[in-house]
Amino acid sequence: MSGPPNGSSREGTELWIVRHAESDGNRDGIVTGQFDVALTPNGHLQAKRLGRRLTGMAFDALYTSDLQRATATAGYAAAATGLEPQSDPRLRELDAGTWTGLKSTDIAVRFADEWLAWQKRDPDMRRGGGIGESYNMGATRITAVLTELAERHAGGRVLVIAHGGVMGLYLARMMGLDLSHTWHLVVSNTGIVRVRPFELAVNSEPKRYGHIVSVNDLAHLDGDSGRPDHS
Secondary structure (H helix, E strand, O other): OOOOOOOOOOOOOEEEEEEOOOEHHHHHOEOOOOOOOOEOHHHHHHHHHHHHHHOOOOOOEEEEOOOHHHHHHHHHHHHHHOOOEEEOHHHOOOOOHHHOOOEHHHHHHHOHHHHHHHOOOOOOOOOOOOOOOOHHHHHHHHHHHHHHHHHHOOOOEEEEEEOHHHHHHHHHHHHOOOHHHHHHOOOOOOOEEEEEEOOOOOOOOOOOOEEEEEEEEOHHHOOOOOOOOOO
16 A cells, blocks of 8 residues: 655554453443453453464554553553553543443433433533543544554554544544444454554645554454454
8 A cells, every 4th residue: 555645754654453352341231431340251362362463563562541451451462562561541432421330221211311312423422411521522532642653653563452432433533434423433342453644744625644454353353252242
């Protein structure tokens, strides 16, 4: 694939963004948000398979969300690559406010009006009693930190362990989609998203944030009981 037109300080940079392995929250079907939950036994199996996939690959750096489902996944990646994980809270999942820790069926009953409004996926709506993050807030946060990491390691390959919600927002932002469509973009546990981020050296409308190389790569789970479902 050719590089971006007109050049870029990030030309040749590739981010491998990985969703954390299965957590207790994923297994139990709750809105986890920034609640700090552990990996399930199946999650550890997935992360182990991910580590095997990464063994022998060269990365310039390894970054992770500071939530334990991400740092535990990063531990397997660190063992495989020999890199020290660097945690960054800006890589956290979207804050779900008062919805945190609840199942969607419970939210629909306890916060009926808010849940009904959420079905429109307004990018400016702050879930969870108005104290959670909106899609726009999350997209701005994750795009800023990933852009910063790409610039810090210009021309290199960087491994990032993050969360499904913010990864979907980043993909939507890269593709120029309205953020209300983010829920269509699913990344499974330990799914790998590869991107080559850049911005054109000339003004463009809409903005172009880079090339998406692959989405939700789960080759390391093929034929293995660690493959998650896609619910």
